[in-house]
Structures are given as structure tokens and as C-alpha cells.
Amino acid sequence: MQALISPVDCLHLSIEIGGIPIRVNTSDADFLDMLQNRYAGFVGSSKHAAVEFNVDLFTPGFVDPDADVRVTQHAGKWAMERGDFRAEWEPARRTGTIRQSANPYSIDAVLRIVHTLVLAQEGGFLMHAASVIRNGKAFLFAGISGAGKTTISRLAPPDATLLTDEISYVRKGAQKQDHSYVAYGTPFTGELAKVGENVSAPVSALYLLAQGPENRIDPVAPGQAVRELLANVLFFAEDQELVQRSFHAACEFVSRVPVSRLTFVPDARVWEMIG
Amino acid sequence: MSRLYVARNTRVAARNLDGEMMIMSGKDSTLFTLNKTATIIWQSADGATPLDEIVERRICPAYEVERAAALQDAEALARELAAHGILDVSESPIIPANSQPADSQPADSQPADSHSANLPAGESR
Numbered sequence: 001m002q003a004l005i006s007p008v009d010c011l012h013l014s015i016e017i018g019g020i021p022i023r024v025n026t027s028d029a030d031f032l033d034m035l036q037n038r039y040a041g042f043v044g045s046s047k048h049a050a051v052e053f054n055v056d057l058f059t060p061g062f063v064d065p066d067a068d069v070r071v072t073q074h075a076g077k078w079a080m081e082r083g084d085f086r087a088e089w090e091p092a093r094r095t096g097t098i099r100q101s102a103n104p105y106s107i108d109a110v111l112r113i114v115h116t117l118v119l120a121q122e123g124g125f126l127m128h129a130a131s132v133i134r135n136g137k138a139f140l141f142a143g144i145s146g147a148g149k150t151t152i153s154r155l156a157p158p159d160a161t162l163l164t165d166e167i168s169y170v171r172k173g174a175q176k177q178d179h180s181y182v183a184y185g186t187p188f189t190g191e192l193a194k195v196g197e198n199v200s201a202p203v204s205a206l207y208l209l210a211q212g213p214e215n216r217i218d219p220v221a222p223g224q225a226v227r228e229l230l231a232n233v234l235f236f237a238e239d240q241e242l243v244q245r246s247f248h249a250a251c252e253f254v255s256r257v258p259v260s261r262l263t264f265v266p267d268a269r270v271w272e273m274i275g
Numbered sequence: 276m277s278r279l280y281v282a283r284n285t286r287v288a289a290r291n292l293d294g295e296m297m298i299m300s301g302k303d304s305t306l307f308t309l310n311k312t313a314t315i316i317w318q319s320a321d322g323a324t325p326l327d328e329i330v331e332r333r334i335c336p337a338y339e340v341e342r343a344a345a346l347q348d349a350e351a352l353a354r355e356l357a358a359h360g361i362l363d364v365s366e367s368p369i370i371p372a373n374s375q376p377a378d379s380q381p382a383d384s385q386p387a388d389s390h391s392a393n394l395p396a397g398e399s400r
Contacts, residue, residue, distance in 0.1 A: 243300075243304050
């Protein structure tokens with residue numbers, strides 16, 4: 001007997017950033033194509049997803065472009081919303097839903113939020129920083145918009161691998177006794193509009209960017225380093241425990257990774273001081 | 276005259292970084308740096324030791340100040356820290372629900388008034 005209701009084809013892909021695979025399920029082939037293009041280089045084949053999202057596409061009546069992101073936790077479930085999307089994620093079940101229109105920006109915001117929550121639990125973070133691998137070591141360049149993240153990325157020598165010119169992805173080393181940090185490539189782009197390479201390397205240094213009349217590197221006291229690091233960490237959740245974890249993560253990072261201020265003039269010679 | 280008791284608020288995170296005591300409020304993500312006197316009070320704020328004892332044993336010897344004036348300043352400072360949610364202040368001993376350890380590293384020569392900075396609200400598209 002023919003089924004009265006035909007099953008909707010479920011399409012999916014796995015977006016793997018920072019070694020964390022997030023599976024996205026959708027019934028819309030065009031949306032899937034868009035995601036495959038948007039996250040090219042980060043689409044994996046992992047069968048084991050850390051998180052699995054079902055995307056429910058709809059056409060919104062009105063979207064407030066200035067709406068703030070709101071991320072709250074209740075009864076073990078995270079709720080994330082902005083004018084253009086609404087999402088839920090239940091970590092214990094590793095599943096969630098995203099309700100949005102067929103655009104790349106909404107799901108990109110959800111992915112960033114989920115990664116910040118996952119990283120906050122394990123002592124890592126996303127931060128406003130460019131990151132580059134050179135000679136097997138990763139270097140982070142932090143600063144607000146206009147500080148020079150894109151410029152320092154653009155000036156990087158040919159032997160350097162760009163991880164990101166905008167949002168750096170930092171995790172603690174895989175082993176419990178491993179006190180190092182690892183920077184991963186991300187598809188989150190800035191003005192360079194160039195997706196980072198999906199590779200990783202141990203973090204060798206964090207530079208706080210400043211532009212000035214000469215190239216120089218100056219030490220930064222630990223307290224000031226923590227203040228500036230936290231000012232650049234992406235954090236969305238209204239959650240006391242995670243705020244405290246992020247603070248301790250920043251302190252840990254500063255105690256293990258050299259933090260300096262890099263003042264530079266915008267020409268390639270600055271890279272003679274790095275790596 | 277009633278005595279004042281102070282206890283570390285359990286909803287903040289604290290670290291002593293190279294002698295600089297930093298405190299982050301879990302409530303609103305505000306970051307504070309304590310000056311030397313505030314650090315002494317924070318480290319001694321166990322909820323059971325009256326503030327006047329903290330002043331007499333820890334602050335007066337450190338600064339060679341007159342007890343009454345030091346106590347007056349300490350009370351004002353404790354109430355300011357309480358207003359920021361860093362300390363709990365009471366006229367009776369405070370039994371913390373969940374004891375917040377003071378960072379045990381010594382505070383040395385750090386100066387400064389309270390200082391605050393906020394985590395960014397977050398990234399949007």
C-alpha cells in the first residue's frame with residue numbers, strides 16, 4: 001500500500017570548526033548548497049556530531065536589523081535569539097533547532113554562539129583577533145575594528161598560513177596535562193573576506209595591536225593583558241557560571257602564553273619581528 | 276557601636292595576577308582591579324572576622340595609620356565593594372552558602388583605584 005504521507009527528504013552536512021563537528025539538517029537543497037559554499041573547507045564527513053541542528057526555514061514578516069543577540073539558559077537548554085533567528089540547543093541531548101530564513105548570516109551567528117558556549121566550558125574562547133601560522137607556530141593579533149587585524153594579515157609573508165583575519169579560535173591542548181593552547185582556522189572573515197585555512201597550531205604569542213610611527217614590541221603586565229584579552233573575547237551568554245569560567249580562562253591563557261603589544265607601521269617589515 | 280562583618284561574594288571570580296587582584300562580577304561581567312587596601316579586606320573577608328579586627332591586624336601594621344581613621348576608611352571601602360556586589364556586608368557574622376576562596380597569592384605593590392571594563396556584548400553579523 002502506498003504511504004499516505006511521503007517522508008520529507010532530510011539533507012545534511014557537517015560543519016567542522018575547531019575540530020568540533022556540527023551537523024546541520026535541512027529539507028531545502030538550495031540552502032544546503034549555500035552552506036556548502038559558505039563553509040567550503042570546513043565541511044567535514046564526520047559521522048559523530050558534537051551538536052546536531054535541525055533548521056526550520058521560514059519567511060519572516062519583519063526583521064529588526066538592530067536587534068541584540070540574547071543567549072540564556074534554562075533547565076539545561078540554551079535559547080539563542082536575534083531579530084532574524086531563534087534557536088535552541090540542549091547540550092545533554094546534543095540536539096537543537098534553528099528557525100531562520102534562508103540566509104547565511106543567521107546560522108553563522110548561531111554557530112559562533114554555540115562555539116563560544118562549548119569553548120567556555122573547556123577553557124577556550126573565540127576572540128576578535130587575526131591569527132596566522134608561521135614556522136609551525138600560531139600567532140594571534142588582537143584588536144578592535146580598525147586596530148590592524150586585516151592589515152597585519154594582508155602583510156603576512158608567503159610562508160605564513162592565514163587562520164583568520166577576524167575571529168580567532170583558541171582551545172586548550174587536548175591532553176589534561178597539556179598546558180598549551182591551540183589556534184584553529186575559522187571561516188569567520190573580516191575585511192579580507194578570505195576564509196581561513198582549516199588547520200591548527202600551538203599558540204606561540206598573543207600580540208595586542210597598535211599602529212604607530214615605528215615597529216616595536218613591548219611587554220604587557222598580566223593584569224592589563226587579561227583586561228585587553230577579555231575586551232576582545234566574544235561572549236554572548238547571560239550566565240554567571242560561564243562569565244566566571246571565561247574570566248579564569250583569560251587568566252590561565254595569560255599565565256601560559258606571552259602577551260605583548262605590537263606597534264607597527266603598515267608595511268611588511270613588521271613580520272621580521274614575528275616568528 | 277556595632278561591628279561590621281564582611282564576606283566575599285560567591286558570585287564573583289577572583290584572581291591575583293602578579294600582585295594585582297582582579298575580580299569579575301558574574302552578574303554583569305564587570306571587571307574590577309582592587310587596590311592594596313581593598314585586596315587586604317577581600318582576602319580577610321571570611322564572614323566571621325569583624326572588620327575592625329581586619330583593620331587592626333592587617334591594615335594598621337601595613338600602613339602605620341591611626342586605627343579610628345583606618346576603620347572609617349575601611350568601612351567606606353567595604354560598603355563600596357558591597358555596592359558593586361564584590362563583598363557582602365552585615366552587622367552580624369555571615370555564614371557563606373558556598374565559600375569563595377580568596378586568591379592566596381600575595382598582593383604586592385599594586386596601586387590604583389577600582390577599574391572596570393566590560394566584556395563585549397557579542398558579535399553580530
